[in-house]
Amino acid sequence: MANFVLVAGIRLGSWAWDDVVPHLREAGHGAHPLTLSGLAEKRGVPAGQQTHVQDIVDEVERLDLREVVLVGHSYAGVPVGQAAERIGDRLARVVFLDSSVPADGRPFVSAWPDGGAAMEAAIARNEGFWPPIPTSHYDGHDLTEEQITRIVAGSTPHPGRTLTEPAVLERPLSSLSATYVLCDPAGEDEPEGEVAQLVADGHWRLVRMDTGHWPMFSRPRELAQVLLDAAGE
Template sequence: MANYVLVAGARLGAWAWDEVAPHLRAAGHGAHPLTLSGLAEKQGVPAGQQTHVQDIVDEVERHDLHDVVLVGHSYSGIPVGQAAERIGDRLARVVFVDSNVPAEGESFVSAWPEGRATVEASIAGNGGFWPVVAAAHYEGEGLTEEQITRIVDGSTPHPGATLTEPAVLARPLGELPSTYIQCLLDDAAVDDDVAELLTSEHWRLVKMRTGHWPMFSQPRELARILLAEAGE
């Protein structure tokens, strides 16, 4: 039995996995959607980058999980990639869902050379939080109007420090058993750092013909891929 720890991207909480987790459980596995500090029902909890890493490690240790498949979507690939190194032999695999990946000493905004100043200014102008975005942000991503409304209504401002503080890696990320899920409607090609990691014998690429939020647009297909990555 695998144990999936599911971590959604910026502004989202455990609720984002409501249509994915039941498929994993129906196949006989554990599913543990996780809300990171400062988001959704944990609004008001102070959070930096390492807080989010520790949230994930604590979830694994609190439930004494083994054969763990850590799943990180979008922003959350950064703390998930760091946590994967810290749970030792409990880890079975990491799955990065159209996500950022951590790099030693680099932050989420480091990967935005042309937009970094805009993100940092937005955080500074919103009390230290990255604000939620309007429905138009989600158009062209394979989502229905109802799905977009659900995302917008459920989103909460994201703690800015988690986006600007650097990642800390104990060993090369390419050594971890990993799968990268590329959502083809989001971009035509993976980022250079992901492309380099995919040259590792420990990494593999899976493509989905949908947008950046597959847990909403194609939850059954995403669950099928997650099950396959755990050897189901």
């Protein structure tokens, strides 16, 4: 039996996995959605990058989980990738779900085209938080109006330090048994940067989903099957 620890991206909490969890549990596996510090029901809890890493490690240890499949969506790939190397033989696999990946000594914002200047300015203007984004941002991502409304209603401002503080890795990402899920409704995108190299070198497996960036809402059943397949590798 696998134990899926599910971590959603920026502004989201454990609630984002509500439509995925039943499919994983029906298949006989453990499913443990996690809200990171400072978000959703944990809003107000101070958080930096390493706080989020420790949130994940603590959850695995608190529940005494084995055969862990860590799933990191979007931003959450950064803390998930760091937590993966800290849970030792409890780890079975990592699934990076249309996500960023950690780079030692570099923050999440460093991968942005402007080096994160615009994001850092927005965080400074909003008392240390990256504010919610407009509804229009979700257009073109295979989401219904109802799904978009649900995401926007559940989103909370994101603690800025988690985005601007550097990741800490002890080993190369190639040491992780990992699957990268690329969400691409047009079928035209390719993985970039280090992910592309890890896939090309055969270290990581690439899986494509023909949906937008939030498949836990747009295609929960299909996403559950992708995760189940990854756990079986």
